[in-house]
Amino acid sequence: MEYYKQKEFFRRQISPTNFKSISQKIFDNDDIEYIVNVTIGTPEQSFRVLIDTGSSSFWVPDKTFCSNSSSSCPNYCSEGSFCEFLCNPSCCTSCTFNTGGCSNISVFDSSKSSTYISTGKNITLGISAILGEDIVRFGGVGTQQLVVPKTLFGQALYPSILESNDFDGIMGLGFQSNVSNSITPPLINAINQGLLDKPLFTVYLEKQGLAENVLGGVITYGAIDTLHCSTDITYHPLTSTNYYQFKMDSVSVGSYSSNEGWEVTSDTGTSFIGGPATVIDSMAKELGGIYDSYYGVYSVNCSADIGPVVFTFNGIQYPVDGKQMIINIDNGKCALTLFSLNSIGQQWIFGTPWIRSYCNIYGIGDKNIGFAKVLS
Numbered sequence: 001m002e003y004y005k006q007k008e009f010f011r012r013q014i015s016p017t018n019f020k021s022i023s024q025k026i027f028d029n030d031d032i033e034y035i036v037n038v039t040i041g042t043p044e045q046s047f048r049v050l051i052d053t054g055s056s057s058f059w060v061p062d063k064t065f066c067s068n069s070s071s072s073c074p075n076y077c078s079e080g081s082f083c084e085f086l087c088n089p090s091c092c093t094s095c096t097f098n099t100g101g102c103s104n105i106s107v108f109d110s111s112k113s114s115t116y117i118s119t120g121k122n123i124t125l126g127i128s129a130i131l132g133e134d135i136v137r138f139g140g141v142g143t144q145q146l147v148v149p150k151t152l153f154g155q156a157l158y159p160s161i162l163e164s165n166d167f168d169g170i171m172g173l174g175f176q177s178n179v180s181n182s183i184t185p186p187l188i189n190a191i192n193q194g195l196l197d198k199p200l201f202t203v204y205l206e207k208q209g210l211a212e213n214v215l216g217g218v219i220t221y222g223a224i225d226t227l228h229c230s231t232d233i234t235y236h237p238l239t240s241t242n243y244y245q246f247k248m249d250s251v252s253v254g255s256y257s258s259n260e261g262w263e264v265t266s267d268t269g270t271s272f273i274g275g276p277a278t279v280i281d282s283m284a285k286e287l288g289g290i291y292d293s294y295y296g297v298y299s300v301n302c303s304a305d306i307g308p309v310v311f312t313f314n315g316i317q318y319p320v321d322g323k324q325m326i327i328n329i330d331n332g333k334c335a336l337t338l339f340s341l342n343s344i345g346q347q348w349i350f351g352t353p354w355i356r357s358y359c360n361i362y363g364i365g366d367k368n369i370g371f372a373k374v375l376s
Contacts (some may be wrong), residue, residue: 002303019131021197021223022146024139027207028216031327032271034352035167036219037140040153041113044141047106049171051219052269053203053244053362054349056103056179057125058186060169061156063109106168108132108155119152125179129154131299138221146221148190152183166212171203173362175241187221191364196222199365203268204228204374205356210328229359229372236313238367239263244360246369248348249312251279252288262347264313266360266369270351271327274341281340283287283309287325297335300326304334318371324353 027035027048035048040060048058110116110132117133130153139145156169172179176188184192191199201223205217218228236246243265250259258279274280284291287306289298299307306322329335337353354360361370 007174011346020146020195021025022138022144023218023220023225024143024146026205026217026219027213028206029166029212030210030329031207031216031331031352033166034205034268035213036138036171037143038171039137039141040108041110042115043112044137044276045106045108045113046141047108047168049169050167051173051203052170052267053173053360054265054267054269055126055170055172056174056176056185056188057154057170057172057183058151059127059156061105061107061128061138062130062155063107065107065157069288110134110155115149120339123154123183125154125156127154128157131155131159131183138186138190138280138359146190146195148186148193148195151186151189153186156246170269172267174243175364177241185305188364190221200363201360202226202229202359202361203355204359205268207324207351207356210331212356224361224370224372225359228375229361230375231372233359233361233370233372234316235363235366235368235370238355238363238369240369241286243267244362244369246313247316249315251275251283251309251311253283253309254307256286258282259312264348264350266350266355266362268355269351270349272337272339272351272352273353274339274349275346276341277342280338284336284338285336287322288337291339292335295330295333295335298338300334302328302332302334318358318359322356327353 036051038049039046056297085321098224115135119131121131123129123131133152136148136151137145173187202220208214208216239245245265248262248264284298288301292299308319308321310317326334327337327339358371
């Protein structure tokens with residue numbers, strides 16, 4: 001009954017006076033990270049955030065992050081093997097900013113936003129953060145934006161994930177059940193406020209190779225992307241709303257197959273396809289991959305012509321082309337887009353190689369996920 005009421009609530013958000021959907025460009029970094037632009041506050045402060053359907057938290061660095069990183073880290077701290085024994089853990093993950101300051105990232109300054117509201121709360125979203133409220137806009141300055149007032153977000157104090165400086169924060173697109181009940185994720189907040197046609201979004205991704213900040217896809221909020229995706233969509237019910245999780249029957253590649261049945265999560269924030277170690281090892285061997293402990297990947301010849309990997313859900317086969325199973329990780333060095341997943345609760349994670357193969361339609365309201373062939 002609770003589930004039914006929630007579905008009906010989402011459906012009632014739609015009225016003829018507020019029908020709306022918005023598409024936003026996604027930028028590709030080396031086929032590893034897929035990033036979008038967002039702004040916060042008045043006037044707008046701009047950020048590049050990783051889209052992550054595997055989480056529900058939204059955070060960007062707070063202006064105090066830079067001073068926290070540099071002032072509390074002694075000179076002898078480094079990112080070497082002994083840093084964690086000698087220094088505060090935050091110094092070991094933030095030292096890349098000690099010499100260069102925060103010139104490579106954007107930080108949020110609440111004092112410069114006239115619409116900012118302090119909650120007075122400190123929270124943990126995988127990182128330590130201040131919880132603030134302000135206007136959040138999906139899209140960069142000067143573009144068509146999804147404007148979501150009164151949105152809660154984290155102002156990160158020690159965001160160690162920013163070591164590479166490729167993005168400023170994380171935009172979690174998962175369900176509210178994946179975070180504290182007091183924090184409504186931005187996209188759920190938009191749906192609750194009736195800002196979208198439908199309580200769903202579509203992700204279309206492209207493979208661009210070793211290139212930084214190039215156009216690599218489109219995310220469409222409130223509608224199905226019919227420009228890049230086939231209208232022939234197959235939906236599968238979610239088996240959990242902690243994640244976009246569904247059931248897989250089997251997997252096969254070449255002469256290898258396994259039909260044990262597993263739970264799978266579709267995750268834009270993961271760069272490879274992860275599964276049980278024994279299955280992944282067998283798949284990699286069939287595809288000609290050799291494990292490289294230095295890089296932590298299955299190395300493969302960049303020019304290898306490998307066959308498709310076939311995943312089956314509810315009796316329907318979904319082949320993933322061999323070109324999506326190989327990624328260039330360095331000039332002249334390639335790897336299979338597979339990794340062993342040993343975490344409890346998630347048996348498989350289907351990251352960006354899967355989403356580049358099929359448009360994923362994330363049904364927030366109907367608690368399902370749809371797959372459509374990418375239009376070439």
